[in-house]
Structures are given as C-alpha cells and as structure tokens.
Amino acid sequence: MLLQLYRTIITATRSTSTFNKFSSKVSFLGRTIKRGMGSSPDDKSAISQQKLRADNKRNRPQSSDASDDLYEEEVPSPSVSVNSIYKSKRRTKIDLDAEREQRSDEVVHNIDSSQFELSTSLHSDGINDGSYLPTSFGKMRGPSASRSLKFHQANPKCEKGNKSSRSASAKGVNIDEPFDICPSETLDQDFLQPSFYEQIQTECLLEENGQLLRPGMVLLKSYIPLDVQVDIVRRCQKLGLGPGGFYRPGYQDGAKLRLYMMCLGLDWNPQTRAYQEKRQHDGAKPPSIPHEFTSLVRRAVDDSHTLIERHSMTMNVEGILPRMSPDVCIVNFYTSNGRLGLHQDRDETKKSLDRGLPVVSLCLGDSAEFLYGHQRNVNKAEKVVLESGDVLIFGGESRHIFHGVKSIIPNTAPPPLLERAKLRPGRLNLTFRQY
Template structure:
C-alpha cells in the first residue's frame, strides 16, 4: 500500500510491448523477483537506476508516476512552489461554477446510502485481508478532507477530505517528489506521525529535504481506524465464522499515516510494506487503507508478478485491511478509473480529480 517496503520496478517512458489482459505496467516479473529494490515513494517505481530523485528548484515538467527507483538519490519537492492543495479553489480564474442545489446534494447522498446498503459489508479476500465496502459515510468523506473541528463520531468522507486539505497546505504537508533530470512525478505525498523517507526507505522524525516535522495524526483518524478494525472483527465472526478474529487481524494503534494523492495517471508498482519495526511485522499488525475519490484497481498476491496476482476495485469510502498472514503480501495499483468519484463528494469538497489514499500502520 502507500509507503514503505520493497517495490517492483515499473515501466519507464519507453514504448510498451504487447501484454496480457491483466496488463503489465511494472516491467518484467522476473526483474521484480530478482531485484527486490524499494521505490522512492508509495506510488512510483522504475527500471532506470540512473535516474536520481532530488528537490527541484524550478518549475518542472511532468512525468508518469510509474518511473523511478528508491535506491537512487534523495527525494524532495518543488522548493519554490506554493503548498499543494488537494482541493480546487473555484474562486480563481474566469470560470464560474454553479453550486449544486441542496436538493441535488441530498438526492446524491440518498443514492449513495442505498448503494451502501446494497453492497456486501465485507469482502473476505484471503486470510488476514478484508475489504469493508462503503464503510466511510458521505459526510465523513468530505470532512476528513477539510477541517479538524468539524469532526463527529462517525467515519465521514467529507470530514476526511477537509482535514487532509488543511494539513496538506501547512508545514510538513503535501509535496511532489522530483528527479535530478528535471521531471516531476504525478503524485503528492504527506506523512503523519513519522516521516517515511523514499530515499532510505525508512522512518524518521523530520523530512530530510526541508527539515519539516510531520503533522500528528488527528485523534479522530485513530478512532476511525479502531472502528474499522472492530467492524472487521464482527464481520469476520458473522460471515466467515472466524474462531479468533483478533488472531486473524490483530489490534493495532496507528502512529504512522502515509497520504498519497494520485491524479488520473497514478500507478503503484507491486511491493511489500516492510519498513515498519520488526516487532510490528512479526505480530502481523495490519495496514488500514482508506480510499476517497476515484475508483482504483488494486492488485494483491503472494508473488511479485502482476500476471499472477488477484485484483479488486477500491471505491470511494472503501476501507481495506491486511494483516496477520497477509501482512507482507505484494500489492499495487494497476490503474485509476477517472470520473468515478461520487458527484456529491466533488461538489462539497472541490476535491481535485483523482484518488486520496490514507494508509495507517503501527511502527
């Protein structure tokens, strides 16, 4: 998932060869298995080990987010750029956007609630890995993106987006990693609790390129994680008959959260999240991942080969949890599905097109 661990190389900007129906966007699986090198961030990788990651000084051109190795160079951001805002400011520019009526917003939310009822509450993907469909409620999705003091007890799309937006434009907020050759990646990253350094694939108290301390994890976010784990335990008992749900998905108290914002071209090569402490990994303490915005195709399996893994769609409001026997699975994102985010979420938050992903773990 986003951040940490070994990651498989991805295709660079070279012409692609014919590929299987699954699609091969990460390069040859044999290379993945042999190299086992980590990539510089939770959302990009590359076969070109010569390409170095740095802190760009001037505005740079874009490059596909599938290119670059963690072992190369140091990582930074556009040092002269303004803080990245995951939400669009509709007051700028000549385009006037008409706000949706309250009737339209409420109608969209009713439709979303009905979809939540129709969706299976739990998808048991494999031992130690579950997917809670539409677990994050509409209002929470918005507020998670905007402002801290708007929190309520339930998990809410709107709240998550608003909180992430406020944190992301402050010190230690979202930054865009770049290359020594002058290209930038199509993703923005922010860490809470501890900083994950894509260069060393390790955690620290400050970002190396600017010395910024990562913001703390909001207490409400921690509660959301606990609620999701508890819900997964209840559903495991009811739907799978798990004799010991806690053994299958251990309890954990998150002290790290990695946030990635992907545009429509974002990709994530197959990798393992294994940069946490040995104690955390040995106990199988789970990774808890929230998806907000556009739907993404998620890959997972026991081998670092995109042709031999399973896949599942992660939609806005879904919570994916993997721990226990599945803690060190290979996983990644094969593609984004543009314009699939709920309309009401985009209207209420002005979230940019793409996917906001929060992954929680205990160091």
C-alpha cells in the same frame, strides 16, 4: 549519436551514484529510525545479502518483470520555474520527450542485479515501478536539497498553509509549492465533531458490504459515510497545504513519481525508504494524525473482527487480524494518470511486521483498480475496484501481500463529494500503520 552518448552518461551516472549511496552511511536532517526486517518466501536470498550489508536496508528483488508496466515516471514539465532545483537541467520539449522514452527504457533494461542489491527497500520490497521508488532512488541528496530547504524557509507563507502561499510560491519556487487537493475550495471550512466519526454504524451492513478477500484481508465497501468523506478530504487539504504537506516525490535528476504524498506521524522517505521524524528535503516535521482518523481506523478493525468472527467461526479473530494503534499514515493523491506498482509495505519495525499488524487503507474520490497477490507479478495478481468510502485492511498472514494501484478510473468519485469538498479529479488514499 549525441543521444546515445547522453544515454550512456546518464546510465553510468545512475549506477555510480546508486553504488556510492549504499556503500556509504546515510545521514538525515531528522533522526533516522531503523526499519525492521520483514521476510517473505520471495526474497530469501535478497534478505541474506542484505543482512550482510546493513540491517536497516532492504534489497529489491533480483528479477524485473518486464510485463509489469508500472514502471513509468514523469519528468518535470517544460514550464518548471527557472528557480527550481531543475534550473540547470531545463530542457526543450523535444528533450523531455526523448528523455521520457529513454528513461523508461533505462529503468526496465539497465537495472542490473548489483543495483538491486545495493538499493534499499522502504515502502516495499522493490516496487519495481515508476510511481514509487525507481532504481535510482536512494542517491545522496546533492546541493539541490539544501536549495530546496532554503526556498521553503524563504517563503513563510508556505508554512502557514494558506492559499496565498500557492500563488506566492508559484512565482518562483515550484519545488516546494504546496499541492492543493481542493483548489477551488477555501480553507475556512468547519470540521465535523469527533462524534460523527464515532457514530459510523456499519454493523448491520457488514453482511452486505464486508468482504473477506483472503485470510487477514478485509474489504469494507462504502464504509465511510459521505459527511465523513468530505471531512477527511477537507482535513487533508488543510494539512496538505501546511508544513510537511503534499509534495511530489521524485528523483534527484528531476523525474517525478506518479502521485503526491504527505506523511502523518512520521515521515516516510521514498529515497532512503526509512521512517524519520523530519523530512529530508525541507526539514518539515510531519503533522500529527488527527484523532478522528485514528478512531475511524480502530473502528474499521473492530468491524472487520465482527465479520471474520461470523465467517470464520473462530473466536480468535485477533489471530487472523491483529489489532493495532496507528501512529503513521501515508496520504497519497493520485491524479487521473496516477498509479503505484506492486509492492509490499515492509518498512515498519520488525515487531510490527512480525505481529502482522495491519495496514488500513481509506479510499476517497475516484475509484482505483487495485491489484494484490502473492507475487510481484501483475499477470498473476487479483484485481478489485476500490471506490470512494471503501476501507481495505490487510494484516496477519496477508500483511506482506504484494499490492498496487493499476489505474485510476476517471469521473467515478461520488458527485456530492466533489460538490461539497471540491476535491480535484483523482483519488485520495490514506494508509495507516503502526510503526
């Protein structure tokens, strides 16, 4: 009976706050950069409604595919610090289990179409999953946001990104505790010279390792040499422990998504689905994209052109896969139970999307079952296993492809990567785009 009452209150609260959020103007700590409007045949009606509302907001699709089991999410562990923003919501283990059940039930069944219409879509057009952007995303930040900001500022060691900050913050500030992707590795490792990144020689391997998955969608298997993989992991570790580093995106009510995230270049805000210069939850400015990463991305697109040229007998390779200058990057770290529901990446500028400027995705660590397809339907999606060192590119007519990570395959990372970089179990993924 009490549980039933609790569910009713939670559901009502969610609907109301979602509505309030999108019927009022969103404000950010940093400058908000309006996102462009992509379009796909799947959501024409949503697009026309969205135009009526706000042209920098996108709608979630109206339907929810119950077979899409990527809806799950996590709630904070019972051990969460009393000083965290969840202080007032501490629950017993039994409560948490009950809520976990209740929440997934609620996400699947309590999303009415008005909530979808009033939701924005950032990274996607309605990811419809729990690992990213559940329906209650987009609520206005309450007092917890400023509390979180205070915590971050009160802990200057965090800003330096050194390891001692972790134990310092662990004493009382779980919400802002930096997430270390290589917990047993020190930060004083040397990075590779940029020339290492430039020397990637894949030309001769393209025949064997390059795959055209569909027009504008290329998979370069084992593209990133091990030395460079180690270097990318180390750089991400360091960036991830500093200001603007890894954090666990989550709901206002404490539920967490199934990945850790860090943005480079511009921040992508999963709650508002906007790109912005500073993070909303702590005011941090995202680190810049290392030049080495940018040159690797450019090279991968160039090599894809070679592959397309050979296979498509066309000279107009840029018509199939446009060239781009990456200026934003989202770095995701998935632990073994991480996942990401089917979604489209459609939050870049209209110009970028209209030109089909590609998304370039670097995979490191454990392999992932990656789904992609025309529709947001896991049963109709194609599957490919992405392994450490692979680069996946989708642009041109594949730019709006639905895609997601179905699962992480445990213990599949190359042993030398684990030995040398001490990457924790899981998968590191970097997706580059031109905003």
